[in-house]
Amino acid sequence: xxxxxxxxxxxxxxxxxxxxxxxxxxxxxxxxxxxxxxxxxxxxxxxxxxxxxxxxxxxxxxxxxxxxxxxxxxxxxxxxxxxxxxxxxxxxxxxxxxxxxxxxxxxxxxxxxxxxxxxxxxxxxxxxxxxxxxxxxxxxxxxxxxxxxxxxxxxxxxxxxxxxxxxxxxxxxxxxxxxxxxxxxxxxxxxxxxxxxxxxxxxxxxxxxxxxxxxxxxxxxxxxxxxxxxxxxxxxxxxxxxxxxxxxxxxxxxxxxxxxxxxxxxxxxxxxxxxxxxxxxxxx
Amino acid sequence: xxxxxxxxxxxxxxxxxxxxxxxxxxxxxxxxxxxxxxxxxxxxxxxxxxxxxxxxxxxxxxxxxxxxxxxxxxxxxxxxxxxxxxxxxxxxxxxxxxxxxxxxxxxxxxxxxxxxxxxxxxxxxxxxxxxxxxxxxxxxxxxxxxxxxxxxxxxxxxxxxxxxxxxxxxxxxxxxxxxxxxxxxxxxxxxxxxxxxxxxxxxxxxxxxxxxxxxxxxxxxxxxxxxxxxxxxxxxxxxxxxxxxxxxxxx
Numbered sequence: 001x002x003x004x005x006x007x008x009x010x011x012x013x014x015x016x017x018x019x020x021x022x023x024x025x026x027x028x029x030x031x032x033x034x035x036x037x038x039x040x041x042x043x044x045x046x047x048x049x050x051x052x053x054x055x056x057x058x059x060x061x062x063x064x065x066x067x068x069x070x071x072x073x074x075x076x077x078x079x080x081x082x083x084x085x086x087x088x089x090x091x092x093x094x095x096x097x098x099x100x101x102x103x104x105x106x107x108x109x110x111x112x113x114x115x116x117x118x119x120x121x122x123x124x125x126x127x128x129x130x131x132x133x134x135x136x137x138x139x140x141x142x143x144x145x146x147x148x149x150x151x152x153x154x155x156x157x158x159x160x161x162x163x164x165x166x167x168x169x170x171x172x173x174x175x176x177x178x179x180x181x182x183x184x185x186x187x188x189x190x191x192x193x194x195x196x197x198x199x200x201x202x203x204x205x206x207x208x209x210x211x212x213x214x215x216x217x218x219x220x221x222x223x224x225x226x227x228x229x230x231x232x233x234x235x236x237x238x239x240x241x242x243x244x245x246x247x248x249x250x251x252x253x254x255x256x257x258x259x260x261x262x263x264x265x266x267x268x269x270x271x272x273x274x275x276x277x278x279x280x281x282x283x284x
Numbered sequence: 285x286x287x288x289x290x291x292x293x294x295x296x297x298x299x300x301x302x303x304x305x306x307x308x309x310x311x312x313x314x315x316x317x318x319x320x321x322x323x324x325x326x327x328x329x330x331x332x333x334x335x336x337x338x339x340x341x342x343x344x345x346x347x348x349x350x351x352x353x354x355x356x357x358x359x360x361x362x363x364x365x366x367x368x369x370x371x372x373x374x375x376x377x378x379x380x381x382x383x384x385x386x387x388x389x390x391x392x393x394x395x396x397x398x399x400x401x402x403x404x405x406x407x408x409x410x411x412x413x414x415x416x417x418x419x420x421x422x423x424x425x426x427x428x429x430x431x432x433x434x435x436x437x438x439x440x441x442x443x444x445x446x447x448x449x450x451x452x453x454x455x456x457x458x459x460x461x462x463x464x465x466x467x468x469x470x471x472x473x474x475x476x477x478x479x480x481x482x483x484x485x486x487x488x489x490x491x492x493x494x495x496x497x498x499x500x501x502x503x504x505x506x507x508x509x510x511x512x513x514x515x516x517x518x519x520x521x522x523x524x525x526x527x528x529x530x531x532x533x534x535x
Contacts, residue, residue, distance in 0.1 A: 037367055037368060037369065041408070042407060042409035042410075043408055043411075044406045044407045044408065044410065044475065044478070045478050047410070048478060065367025065368075071286065071287045071290050075367070078367055081368070100290065102367065103290055103291065103293075104291075104294070105365050106298070106363045107365065108294060108363070109326075109327055109331050109334070109367075110297075110323055110326040110327045112293065112297075112323060113323075114290075115289075119286075147320075147322045147323065148309065148316045148320060149309045149310065149311070150309070151307045151309055152307060185319075186311050187311040187312070213318075215310060215312070215316075215318050215319055216310075216316070217312050217313075219311075219314065221318065
């Protein structure tokens, strides 16, 4: 099983509108991440662009449609499509979400939450075993941004993720913005959550922006909207975490209201500065 | 989570008339309606976005708000059957064909069909088209029996309305203006390299290419084109198709 091995520096979620700017100069970016589903056509500009990026940068393929948290079997056609994309680009890493998005034959196009129970744990592990067997590579599983809880949950999320990693050998993708969003939405302590997180299995970090609204009782409800710069409290959590763990490959995502390339690049450079400081402290 | 719970959750996401499923909570004990609403709106807004990126001319014709409303109705009745959203909406035009609120825009489905074909051409396999110079080298004797393999991106769009002109006007390809010659239009959709092209076809041209694309021999394709358009110019049509890059091989 090929391990996930991105550079321990900053990367950026690739948006096609940035291709010309990125391609025109050497970028201070160590890796680009793309959504697998956008590269499942046979050919055309998406593949031409990714082939070009692949020549100069490490690549992470990030799936958003596999539905690992589904109580039904995985879509075998989709697994094959994922394998084709991975075989085509030989990415340094492949990741997916602790969530579901397909039910019966309907694709619901969102990362939907699941309760954490012995039954869902067994199901998620079985699905990850299948993915890793078919792809021949270790996958990373990402913690979700959630908006509600399930009465039937019996296992704490960090414990659930740790157990999945222990049983399947998968790595974890720690989305710090998702931690902050979920902590606010469920009135938990984000620092305590990160303190419990099994960081020894984290192979990548995600950073992004969120928006704010309120729930039915008027309490703050944060939405994982990927449409703003990374917010200050998320940067603070990230810096503390990296101070503790040392450098981990870190990706900035900005998927909606996408800014000009230099703005996104500056976000990645801010993450990279934190990574470099941590690396220097370790070396000292 | 049992399968039944997931089924209930899924059904309530797609149909806002259904109640928020039982078993969902919030830390403050609030009714989780707004919280569930975040998922509902993510699903719908994400899918409307996927459709609007495939059908920009249709969105421009009916307006953003109206497009979102018709997309919402399509999504509710025809949710995606695969995570491959780049192909979602291939049947949106057929749905709009019988959609009452757009009955007064009869050309809309044809504009949408053209946009769907352009999307398919965009993602089609990359292949170098047959060299146009090859047409001149074909022996006249064997010409009638010749069959051609279409380029993977090639397709024909047909309309009883000036749908090609209307599409071009609503994507900024040409200036918006009154259409004096309100007549049917056909086009070849093709991506020989990285850019999708739309070439207007003369009368008989669509039938000719449709025949060739489905494997009919050149002689018979010509006969069928002639039956539709008495002045059909074989050499001009064949040269036009080759120059556009419509074929990848001679069988």
